[in-house]
Amino acid sequence: MDLSNFRFPKSLQTLGSHLPAPLANAPLMLILELARRRALLIAPDSLYGKSFCIKVEDLGLALCFYCDQGKFKSLSSLPMPDVSLSASAVDFLKLTTGQEDADTLFFRRRLKIEGNTELGIAVKYWIDASERPAWLNQFARRFMQTGEAM
Structure with a gap:
C-alpha cells in the first residue's frame, strides 16, 4: 500500500479538533x-519570539x-501565528524523518505555508538542515515498509 496519499478518516479529524490545546x-x-x-534541534535566533502553528489536516489538529x-512553549491557540505549516500526518512524518524535503512537499502542494513568507522559508530550511537521529530514520523506513506490505 502506498502511504503517500494516506489520510486518516474524517472521524479522527473531528475528534482531533475537539481535543483541548494543552493535551493536543x-x-x-x-x-x-x-x-x-539533545542538541538535535537548535532554534536559530531568527525564530526567537516568533509564533508557529502546525496544522495536521487529516487529524484536525492545530498545534x-x-x-x-530557543525553547519552545505551548500556546492554546493563535488567532494569527507568525507562520503556519499545514500538511497530512504522513507528509509531516516524511518531512520530520527526511524522506521528503520541505521544497518537494511544498511544490507538490502537500505542504502549505501561510503567514510571514520569509519566516516560513527560514523554518523550511532549518527543518531540512536539522540532523535526524538514526532511530528516527529506522522507524520511518519500517513504518513505510509496513504500509507497503498492507
Whole structure:
C-alpha cells in the first residue's frame, strides 16, 4: 500500500479538533524539548519570539507554540501565528524523518505555508538542515515498509 496519499478518516479529524490545546500540544512539545536538550534541534535566533502553528489536516489538529530564547512553549491557540505549516500526518512524518524535503512537499502542494513568507522559508530550511537521529530514520523506513506490505 502506498502511504503517500494516506489520510486518516474524517472521524479522527473531528475528534482531533475537539481535543483541548494543552493535551493536543503535549506530544509535540515533549518531542521539541527532547530534541533541543539533545542538541538535535537548535532554534536559530531568527525564530526567537516568533509564533508557529502546525496544522495536521487529516487529524484536525492545530498545534500552536512560540520560541522563547530557543525553547519552545505551548500556546492554546493563535488567532494569527507568525507562520503556519499545514500538511497530512504522513507528509509531516516524511518531512520530520527526511524522506521528503520541505521544497518537494511544498511544490507538490502537500505542504502549505501561510503567514510571514520569509519566516516560513527560514523554518523550511532549518527543518531540512536539522540532523535526524538514526532511530528516527529506522522507524520511518519500517513504518513505510509496513504500509507497503498492507
